[in-house]
Amino acid sequence: MSFRYDIRLSGSGGQGIILMGIILAEAAGIYEGRHVSQTQSYGPEARGGSSKAEVVISDIDIDYPKALKLDVLLAMNQKSCDDYYMDLKPDGILIVDSTFVKQIPIARAYQIPFTRIAREKFGKEMVANIIALGAITKLTDIVSPKSMEKAVLARVPKGTEKLNKDALNAGMAEAIKARKNILPFVRSEREDEDT
């Protein structure tokens, strides 16, 4: 069976969700040489409204370009968390921005306050998405930190390289902390019977 990894990044318009999708796809596709497909859906509003970017990573040609069952769901607000957690695989990874997501639907979730860290540590809320990318890198191992850093630096505006690099590293550090507080994944016996 070929390898296929489905990621959904979701939140509200203006949080940089689609840019995250592009950077993640570039890290996996251009810098790691895998097959990638990045799609997006958003409302007609310039900001506010809901925003969603999906990245599929595979080692063969990708047929269906959107995410099927999710290996990773990042929710940057409560609504997207409520809407999409049902699409996660049983062993899928849920990462939430705990600044906005207060009600966690499943016990196994990585809760990191991306926006609060961005605000308090960097004084700029807009780097919350880069911090989240750092966390995704560490929590999933789907791309190497080195490729992710290259992809981030290639996409951000000139003059903000250091800020974004620091944000990425902060995200990775937070992820290591969050990993210590998570329940281990245990596959139930009944599920094994079914499959």
Add this chain to the structure above:
Amino acid sequence: MKKKPKTPYKEFLLQGNEAIVEGALRAGCRFFAGYPITPATEIAEAMSVKLPQVGGTYIQMEDEIASMAAVIGASLAGVKSMTATSGPGFSLMQENLGFAIMAEVPCVIVDAMRGGPSTGLPTSPSQSDVMQARWGTHGDHPIIALCPSTVRECYDLTIKAFNLSEKFRNPVIILVDEVVAHMREKITIFEDEEVEIFNRIKPNMPPEWYIPYVDTPSGVPPMANFGEGYRYHVTGLTHDIRGFPTSRPDEIDPFIRRLFRKISQHFSELQFGEFYETDDADITIIAYGCVARSAKRAAIDARQKGLKVGMLKLNTLWPFMRTAVEKVLNTSKIVIVPEMNMGQISREVKRVNKGSTKIFTINKVDGTIITPQEILARIKEVG
């Protein structure tokens, strides 16, 4: 480990829209006139940056009617030209699209399909402009419409679109849906890649001997650039071989028939598509655009469950790929046509069907893509 090719190459993560721009520039497009509209804006955006760098011209016009008029004017002056829009703008372009067909002016029009009718769903995908591409402009006319389903196809089919429009002196429409237009995929472009580029045939006689709309064996008359001494009359009225309006039945009939013949006698050059495991398939899915990708996934999943399912992907929508469709109609017991409209290509499939094959449709009009699971469910339901 895959061997890296020896020639220098570049890998890009490109959006469908950006790949269309790259393809157009590779094909020699040097003029773009348009009016921004979601989900086609990225084409105008990239063109405004890239065209001036290669000595081309970009104009943002006051609306889509004027955009299409500017494209026709630029093409008459000898420059490969294009425009890009979505459903609402495509409606406005229909009038001048007819003019381009009548005056036989090569040009490429991209329609990134979004939900309709009217302003509809600006950011949601749809495939509901298929029939508009065919019959949107009035009068009996031939048309070519291509439909990519991957970013790579966006690049390749745009080059083909320019070649076909130059070859047949006819507008070519690229029907891309919002999913493909906004999707990013990795594509590899080799720097020394050989690409077949076709340029319009120019007259080889002195200006005083030039007859602008004369019939030729291919049905396509040579085309002179405006400003090079070949003077001729361009009109939307039905015209004689010299380009002047005529109402003589013996001139009108051969003219209209020639317009059709230049496409119909080259049908085989216009058939782009892909058969996926259709040879032994009991059930074949006929799909195009982003839905073809769901269909392929559904076919793979169905095969794993032991069902003999294949897929025919249509990259040419007009002229309708009759021979390819007939082939699967002859070998399959059941054909399923999933599309994001109330049944536009399925109507054509039913027209071609001689009655032995059962045809089922999946029509989704809620502004979301048809998923592989939905196709698989339909396969189980009818199979």
